[in-house]
Amino acid sequence: MAAALPVCYHGAMTKKECEDLLGKKNKDGAYLIRDSETIxxxxxxxxxxxxxxxxxxxxxxxxxxxxxxxxxGLDETFFKTIDDLIRHYKRKNQGLAMHLRHSVKRKTALLIQPQRELQAQPSKSPEQRPHYENVMQHLLHFEFSLKK
Incomplete structure (x- = not known):
């Protein structure tokens, strides 16, 4: 069974929708988690x-x-849960522009299974399973494409 997602997880949300929602909160350190539009x-x-x-x-x-x-230049830090990650980044000077202070909670229940939970289910072959390294390759390719 997949771990519960924090209430600050909003699922599929565009960058613009995110900026609007955080802008309405208008508090330094307000944060939320959303699905990536590009990765x-x-x-x-x-x-x-x-x-x-x-x-x-x-x-x-x-x-x-x-x-x-x-x-x-900062070392990668790994966390067992998203809640552990959030607790860590609530502390000052951890590499973010601003430490996390105000969780922006979703107002409605998520009605569909998040994509990463679907991917976490067993697949038929190792080639079909998602890997962190594969995501990194896509991210590096995307960043390289933006620099052109």
Whole structure:
């Protein structure tokens, strides 16, 4: 059975919808988690600071641990649950533009099974299983494409 997702998880939400919602909250350190629009199976941790929304990729490794892609040069830290990750980033000076302070909770129940829970189910062959490394390849390709 998949772990419960935190109430700050909003599922499928566009970047614009996220920015609007965090902007209405208008509090530095307001945050939510949404599905990535560009990387299948990844999520985004979005944090509001001084009218700007900072977005960090939230990835799950092949062994089920979670990590954030933060500022370059910082060591990757892995967490057993998303709640553990959130607790860690509530502390100051952990690599985010602003530490997490105000969870923006979803107002409605999620009616469909999140995509990453579907992917976590056993697949027929190792090639079909999602891997953290595969997500990283897509992310690096996407970032490279943006630089062109």
């Amino acid at each position: 299948q199976g990844a999520m985004c941790l979005c944090v509001y600071k001084q009218k700007v929304v900072y977005t960090y990729r939230l990835l799950q490794s092949h062994n089920g641990y979670y990590t954030l892609l933060t500022a370059g």
